[in-house]
Amino acid sequence: MLFEDIWKILTNGELMGYYFQGFLHTIIVTFIAVGIGLILGFAVAIIKISAGNYKFMKIPAVICNLYTTVFRGTPVALQLFIMVFAVFAIPGFKPAAAIITFGINSGAYVSENIRAGITSVDNGQMEAGRAMGLNWLQTMIRIILPQAVKNIIPAIGNEMIALLKETSIISMVGSTVGTLTFDLNFASRTAYKTVTNYLATGIIAAVFYLAVVYFMVFIIKIIERKLGSNDKRGKHI
Amino acid sequence: MINAVNIYKNFGKNEVIKGASLNIEKAERVVIIGPSGGGKSTLLRCLNLLEEVTSGEVILDGKLISPPDAYLHEDILRLSKTYKRLQKEGKSDEDIISEIRAKRLLKNGEGFAFKRALKETSAKYGQDINVARRKMGMVFQQFNLFNNMTVMQNLVYVPVKLKVLTKEEAKKKAENLLARINLSDKKDAYPSSLSGGQKQRVAIIRSLMMNPEVMLFDEPTSALDPEMVGEVLSLIKDLANEGMTMVIVTHEMGFAREVATRVLFIDGGKIAEDDVPEEIFSRPKNPRLKEFLSKVL
Ligand SMILES: Nc1ncnc2c1ncn2[C@@H]1O[C@H](COP(=O)(O)OP(=O)(O)OP(=O)(O)O)[C@@H](O)[C@H]1O
Ligand SMILES: [Mg+2]
Numbered sequence: 173m174l175f176e177d178i179w180k181i182l183t184n185g186e187l188m189g190y191y192f193q194g195f196l197h198t199i200i201v202t203f204i205a206v207g208i209g210l211i212l213g214f215a216v217a218i219i220k221i222s223a224g225n226y227k228f229m230k231i232p233a234v235i236c237n238l239y240t241t242v243f244r245g246t247p248v249a250l251q252l253f254i255m256v257f258a259v260f261a262i263p264g265f266k267p268a269a270a271i272i273t274f275g276i277n278s279g280a281y282v283s284e285n286i287r288a289g290i291t292s293v294d295n296g297q298m299e300a301g302r303a304m305g306l307n308w309l310q311t312m313i314r315i316i317l318p319q320a321v322k323n324i325i326p327a328i329g330n331e332m333i334a335l336l337k338e339t340s341i342i343s344m345v346g347s348t349v350g351t352l353t354f355d356l357n358f359a360s361r362t363a364y365k366t367v368t369n370y371l372a373t374g375i376i377a378a379v380f381y382l383a384v385v386y387f388m389v390f391i392i393k394i395i396e397r398k399l400g401s402n403d404k405r406g407k408h409i
Numbered sequence: 410m411i412n413a414v415n416i417y418k419n420f421g422k423n424e425v426i427k428g429a430s431l432n433i434e435k436a437e438r439v440v441i442i443g444p445s446g447g448g449k450s451t452l453l454r455c456l457n458l459l460e461e462v463t464s465g466e467v468i469l470d471g472k473l474i475s476p477p478d479a480y481l482h483e484d485i486l487r488l489s490k491t492y493k494r495l496q497k498e499g500k501s502d503e504d505i506i507s508e509i510r511a512k513r514l515l516k517n518g519e520g521f522a523f524k525r526a527l528k529e530t531s532a533k534y535g536q537d538i539n540v541a542r543r544k545m546g547m548v549f550q551q552f553n554l555f556n557n558m559t560v561m562q563n564l565v566y567v568p569v570k571l572k573v574l575t576k577e578e579a580k581k582k583a584e585n586l587l588a589r590i591n592l593s594d595k596k597d598a599y600p601s602s603l604s605g606g607q608k609q610r611v612a613i614i615r616s617l618m619m620n621p622e623v624m625l626f627d628e629p630t631s632a633l634d635p636e637m638v639g640e641v642l643s644l645i646k647d648l649a650n651e652g653m654t655m656v657i658v659t660h661e662m663g664f665a666r667e668v669a670t671r672v673l674f675i676d677g678g679k680i681a682e683d684d685v686p687e688e689i690f691s692r693p694k695n696p697r698l699k700e701f702l703s704k705v706l
Pocket of ligand 2 (some may be wrong): 449450451628
């Protein structure tokens with residue numbers, strides 16, 4: 173019965189079209205949100221950390237703290253509704269508003285990952301740079317960040333994977349075929365109208381999600397390996 | 410060369426340096442000794458402002474490198490609200506100034522004119538700390554080589570970046586210095602592959618790359634295995650013989666006696682004794698110094 177239903181979907185061009193469209197939209201939404209999250213998270217982390225050195229960064233740092241507290245402390249679904257139906261209640265702007273929400277939400281987590289990565293670098297590295305006459309920013313960019321990246325990449329990888337799965341709630345704000353809110357999850361719900369078997373429609377969506385996650389893990393592993401070989405060179409000669 | 414005037418340093422409520430003044434002349438080799446927790450490292454780090462001083466001034470070659478300290482400038486003190494308040498009580502000018510200084514009465518918010526005077530002073534006599542630090546090499550107990558860079562990159566990166574040397578000059582100088590410490594074959598190695606003694610010697614020549622006027626050492630051998638202490642001390646002695654000005658915090662008393670032109674004994678956040686090594690080690694006056702020496706010698 174199950175295999176029969178799965179087969180029914182796989183051989184149905186229209187349904188598979190929905191799945192591929194959803195697959196593509198899920199990737200696009202995740203990709204853009206990850207980009208927003210990375211840029212925002214990086215900026216917020218640097219602002220928070222620089223407040224220890226530059227007095228004029230104190231107020232921006234307070235704002236950043238408020239931001240991370242709010243966005244990590246409330247459900248994404250709630251944020252999505254508020255952003256789509258209140259903050260950005262502009263006709264036709266729904267998919268963009270949703271993507272921005274995921275990006276901002278992700279940025280809050282990413283900033284904490286980056287901050288933790290930076291603070292895990294021995295403080296002596298900053299002191300040595302400063303003692304030689306580099307300023308804070310120069311030391312941060314050339315000495316601290318390159319060492320922090322190794323600690324940050326795995327955490328950011330996990331965050332990206334979590335974000336991919338989080339985007340599955342995007343259709344909660346309403347979804348129509350052909351717009352970015354029509355994601356993998358909604359494709360499987362659409363397929364259910366034809367093949368009334370949640371297990372079958374779900375399994376196919378799951379396979380698509382797994383494929384993306386697997387691909388992400390693969391990329392992260394490559395990056396980690398590249399970075400890992402950098403400053404350990406010479407250790408095993 | 411370095412003038413530290415009435416330095417105070419608090420960590421929160423904990424007063425660590427309580428009014429230390431210190432004058433280091435060219436070619437002097439000042440060794441700082443004292444019991445653990447007495448504030449040796451803190452005082453040393455105040456000299457290049459790795460620790461912001463709470464009050465007091467640090468002057469390098471006649472230029473103010475710390476923020477100006479209002480307590481040291483009578484004309485600035487007279488602009489403060491505290492001064493004006495005390496003046497209403499009918500006290501003499503001299504009494505008011507000495508009372509403010511003795512009781513360290515200044516608070517935040519001493520008025521606009523007061524703050525502006527401080528700013529003007531720093532604009533007039535001050536030097537950017539990042540520029541000043543190029544003249545002061547610092548060697549740390551934990552070496553602090555840049556872990557993301559090879560030995561060669563550690564040596565050339567900062568002097569080239571800050572335009573103290575050109576790329577070619579820096580490379581040549583680095584090669585000469587590496588040859589001098591017999592580590593030419595390690596120039597492409599990363600710090601993680603060096604021994605402690607090697608790391609510290611590279612850290613020392615990294616400071617030399619900037620052509621410093623003075624070198625600050627904070628327990629340069631305390632993190633080393635005993636068999637590596639010698640190689641680092643002998644490099645420092647060589648620099649001493651070449652006339653480098655140095656301030657060295659150390660627990661190596663034999664080395665202190667040999668290399669110092671002057672020894673400071675720091676206890677409880679104050680400079681408790683300041684004399685030539687013969688006097689400090691043979692005829693100590695301060696009872697705490699006597700007790701300290703009897704323990705370490
Ligand atoms: N960053 C800091 N924050 C708070 N307290 C500090 C800090 N650095 C030093 N202290 C305190 O200041 C005091 C003096 O410390 P310092 O390191 O200057 O002593 P020291 O004479 O160098 O001792 P040692 O011989 O153990 O190195 C100690 O009580 C220490 O706990
Ligand atoms: Mg110390």
